[in-house]
Structures are given as C-alpha cells and as structure tokens.
Amino acid sequence: MSKNYEIDNVDLKILNLLMEDAKxxxxxxxxxxxxxxxxxxxxxxxLEEMGVVRGTTLKMDYSKLGFDVTCFLGIYLTKSSLYxxxxxxxxxxxxxxxxxxxxxxxxxxxxxxCKDTRHLRDVLHDKIQKVDGIERTETFISLEESLNRHxxx
Numbered sequence: 001m002s003k004n005y006e007i008d009n010v011d012l013k014i015l016n017l018l019m020e021d022a023k024x025x026x027x028x029x030x031x032x033x034x035x036x037x038x039x040x041x042x043x044x045x046x047l048e049e050m051g052v053v054r055g056t057t058l059k060m061d062y063s064k065l066g067f068d069v070t071c072f073l074g075i076y077l078t079k080s081s082l083y084x085x086x087x088x089x090x091x092x093x094x095x096x097x098x099x100x101x102x103x104x105x106x107x108x109x110x111x112x113x114c115k116d117t118r119h120l121r122d123v124l125h126d127k128i129q130k131v132d133g134i135e136r137t138e139t140f141i142s143l144e145e146s147l148n149r150h151x152x153x
Contacts, residue, residue: 005046012153014040015047019150022056059148067113069120070145073128074106074138082133083107089131095123106138 013033017024026040033040047053062070077086083101090096090110098111114120120139128137 005050007047007052010035010039011043011047014043015053016153019152062113066115069114069116070142071112071114071120072140072142073110073112073124074140075108075110075128076105076135076137077107077133078135079133080107086131086133089133090128093123093127095119095127 010033014029017029017032026044027037030037030040044053075086077083086108087099087101090099090108093112095112095114096110097113100109101107102109112120112123114123120141124137124139128134
C-alpha cells in the first residue's frame, strides 16, 4: 500500500459508523456513505494496513459477569528503568485490562476489574505488589463510569 494514502471524509464516515456498531455490514455502510460495498472493503483494508484500525473488540459490561469492582491503580516504580520489566509481569495478571506509562505522580497507571473488594485485595497483595520493581501503589475505586466512547470525526 502507498505510504501517501490520505484519510479523507469517506474514511472518517466509515470509521464513525463502525465505531457506533462494529457489526454493521459493509453493504449497509456503503449505502449510508454513498459508495460501493467494494469501496468500503478496500478502504477498510487500507486503514488496517496503515494501523489506523487494529481489529475489533466487544464492549463488555463486566458487572453482569460478576466483576462488580472497577478500579485504577497508580504505580510507583523503584526505578523508571524497570518499566518494561514490570509491564511484562503485569501483563500476566488477568484482572489488569489497561496499562499506561504516564507522567506525573505515577510511573504506571492501570485499570483492573475484580469480583469484589476481597478479590481486589487479593489481586493487590498477592499479585501486583509482589512484582519486582514496584515500590508502592495507590488505588482508586470507580463508583460509576459515566462515559466510554470513541472519538468522533
């Protein structure tokens, strides 16, 4: 694919429709954007090759699966140079769903889902705080998620 491919308004309209409903058929997108289904397919392929689109995901309501506690953890490292080593260990903990390298007070900021506060305590004590390179953590329990959306173009 050409490195000079420019994202235009048609691409952005396609992306907006897919962000609303990733299961919408390309033929339906084509009708709404006034292009052919083949055009939608080709443009999506180009957007994937460019790395703009990286697969599809499901939006999950973890509370309906018994994970009633969502929280964020600020992690202080003993040394910033341990970041990649610590991240590799954190990736092994299934309750962790997001990991960010940050500026500010924390070296790492993560999002985790737990069944209840006892489960959270166990994850913190038995998994996260035992990772070599983690000095300490600060936990923020989410009481409610008021917004979870994609950017609109």
